[in-house]
Amino acid sequence: MKVLVIGGGGREHALIWALTNSPSVTEIVAAPGNGGIVQIARCTPVDVNNVEAMVNLVALEQPELTVVGPEVPLSLGLVDQLQSRGLRVFGPTQAAAQLESSKAFAKAFMDRHGIPTAAHALCTNMDEVNRELDRFTLPVVVKASGLAAGKGVVICNARLEAERTCAEMFSGALLGAQETEIVLEEFLTGEEVSFFALCDGKRAVPIAAAQDHKRVGEGDTGPNTGGMGAYSTDGLVTPAMRQWITAHVAQKTVDGMAAENNPFRGILFIGLMMTPRGPMVLEFNTRWGDPETEAIVLRLETDILDLFNASIDQTADSLVIRLKPGASATVIAASGGYPGKYASGKIIHGAENKEDGVMVFHAGTAIKNRELVTAGGRVLAVSAAAPDLREALDRIYRRMQDISFDGMQYRRDIGHRALAL
Numbered sequence: 107m108k109v110l111v112i113g114g115g116g117r118e119h120a121l122i123w124a125l126t127n128s129p130s131v132t133e134i135v136a137a138p139g140n141g142g143i144v145q146i147a148r149c150t151p152v153d154v155n156n157v158e159a160m161v162n163l164v165a166l167e168q169p170e171l172t173v174v175g176p177e178v179p180l181s182l183g184l185v186d187q188l189q190s191r192g193l194r195v196f197g198p199t200q201a202a203a204q205l206e207s208s209k210a211f212a213k214a215f216m217d218r219h220g221i222p223t224a225a226h227a228l229c230t231n232m233d234e235v236n237r238e239l240d241r242f243t244l245p246v247v248v249k250a251s252g253l254a255a256g257k258g259v260v261i262c263n264a265r266l267e268a269e270r271t272c273a274e275m276f277s278g279a280l281l282g283a284q285e286t287e288i289v290l291e292e293f294l295t296g297e298e299v300s301f302f303a304l305c306d307g308k309r310a311v312p313i314a315a316a317q318d319h320k321r322v323g324e325g326d327t328g329p330n331t332g333g334m335g336a337y338s339t340d341g342l343v344t345p346a347m348r349q350w351i352t353a354h355v356a357q358k359t360v361d362g363m364a365a366e367n368n369p370f371r372g373i374l375f376i377g378l379m380m381t382p383r384g385p386m387v388l389e390f391n392t393r394w395g396d397p398e399t400e401a402i403v404l405r406l407e408t409d410i411l412d413l414f415n416a417s418i419d420q421t422a423d424s425l426v427i428r429l430k431p432g433a434s435a436t437v438i439a440a441s442g443g444y445p446g447k448y449a450s451g452k453i454i455h456g457a458e459n460k461e462d463g464v465m466v467f468h469a470g471t472a473i474k475n476r477e478l479v480t481a482g483g484r485v486l487a488v489s490a491a492a493p494d495l496r497e498a499l500d501r502i503y504r505r506m507q508d509i510s511f512d513g514m515q516y517r518r519d520i521g522h523r524a525l526a527l
Contacts (some may be wrong), residue, residue: 107411108133110167112148112160112184113142113175114439116469116487120148121175123465124403124410131411135167141478142457142468145382157182163190171196173414177253177393179373181207196414198392201368205359205390210287211250211388219362221355222377223387228445235272238290239265249382250275251287259330261293264351264426296381297523298388299343300336303356303376304413306422307369310356313413313427314405315342316398317524322445324519331445332484336434338396338405339495340526351378351385359390371417400467401438402489405429435490435498437506437520438469442513444483449513452480456508464490464505480511495521 107130111118119142125131126146134415139149152163154176161184163252165170172188174180174197183200192349197203204211227238228251239246248271248323250258262268272288274280302313316338321330343351355376363370375391375398402408416425441448452469457466457478467489470482488506492498499521506516 107131107171107358107412108135108167108169108252109138110135110164110169110172111175112137112172112179114138114143114151114154114156115176115396115482116467117394117399119143119467119469119491120400120403121394121410122302123467124406127452128409128411130409135169137163140330140468140481141374141471141473142466144153144473145452152425152433153177156180157184157187160184161191164192164193170194171414173197173409175393176469177203177206177391179420189252194418196372196417198370198372199368202363202370202372204368205363205370205374205393206254206392208251208287209289209389215362216387219358221358221362221385221387224294226289226291229288229290230286232269232273234275235269235288235290239268242292245293247291247293248272248275249289250281250285250293251289252285254281262522268428274471284357285415294379294381294386294388296379298376299380299385300395301351301356301376302344302395302398302402302515303352303374303423304417304425305356305360305370305374306417306420307371308360308420308456309423310352310357310360310374311422311427312348312352313373314338314394314402314429317342318395318403319517319520322517323442324517325522329445331440333395333397333438334440334517335435335437336401337399337433337521337524339403339433339524343504347385355385355387363479380425396469397436397438397484400465400487400489401434401459403467404434404489405432424506430491432493433495433498434489435495435502436467436487436489436498437502437512437516438484439486439488439509439516440484440508441470441480441482441509442515444515448474448483450480450482451513452512454478454480454485454509456510463492464499464501466505485514487513495524498527
């Protein structure tokens with residue numbers, strides 16, 4: 107089978123690596139790919155913000171399956187365009203992807219279907235912001251409703267800070283594009299968990315839980331990023347809690363989308379806060395998460411192609427998803443200055459994959475003048491699986507001592523909360 111994977115980040119590298127282990131896959135094409143993906147798949151350029159260009163590429167390549175990795179092509183309706191042509195494609199439609207592309211839609215959907223989430227208010231101008239802020243105690247969470255590459259969430263400890271953040275989101279000064287809708291949200295406390303479920307429009311089947319580290323600095327300090335590392339362990343959620351989240355969040359979401367004539371197929375990534383009041387949904391993503399995917403695929407024993415096919419063919423309820431026991435983790439090596447301004451084109455040393463049980467997935471790299479160089483804020487996702495989390499992280503951090511590029515930064519405390527238990 108020939109498979110085309112849309113995207114060029116660490117998530118796509120990890121998915122393609124998993125596909126290389128499937129005996130049914132004979133050819134993999136990545137569009138656009140990156141400096142690491144090109145070592146295991148054929149890469150071809152495409153603009154992932156241009157639906158027509160992606161549709162034309164699929165027509166040219168004629169894959170038997172297209173896997174859409176990033177959120178932007180999903181939000182633009184790429185899946186709809188391919189399905190209308192009778193093609194096999196993994197991922198949700200544009201309407202179903204609103205669970206991620208519009209936090210306003212997601213919040214209203216959760217209210218309609220009794221899915222637990224924080225108290226919230228939708229604002230479309232500063233008059234509404236000033237009025238609604240009176241309802242919240244501090245700190246308060248300000249969220250851009252639209253896609254913001256993981257950077258559209260700001261925790262504000264003072265009212266003036268919240269007002270300024272909202273004004274900068276509306277003006278475009280904060281995120282580079284003007285927001286038309288902003289969500290104010292109750293600040294929740296507890297442990298964050300990312301819960302992944304495979305969905306086929308009728309059924310949600312749990313895959314794994316992971317914990318992301320959003321803040322750029324150690325000790326969970328500094329601004330939010332797209333994720334500086336993640337880990338997945340057997341004990342992150344108990345079997346009983348896994349069953350509860352599946353029934354009361356994942357399956358409720360699938361049932362609700364079906365009832366609203368927007369059946370959800372693909373990966374449902376549920377960002378949860380495990381509060382004293384119980385699990386509360388922080389957000390939905392409608393695709394494999396990044397960097398959680400880089401950790402999870404190392405534990406996945408089931409052929410990943412079986413997951414894609416089960417979602418498309420509506421046979422997820424008969425699929426057995428098996429994970430290796432133990433733990434896995436990933437640590438991001440990022441460009442200096444990220445998540446703010448950073449320089450690209452820095453030569454990367456030591457990123458070759460070795461036979462040491464550690465995978466170096468490429469998130470933002472390119473080949474220039476036959477050299478591997480940086481080409482993004484998050485550059486590499488160094489990942490490993492092991493019988494326990496400490497061993498997985500030890501393997502990763504030993505490997506990272508061999509990797510370097512000018513300005514490289516990474517957190518040295520990924521998994522610190524789990525290790526402290």
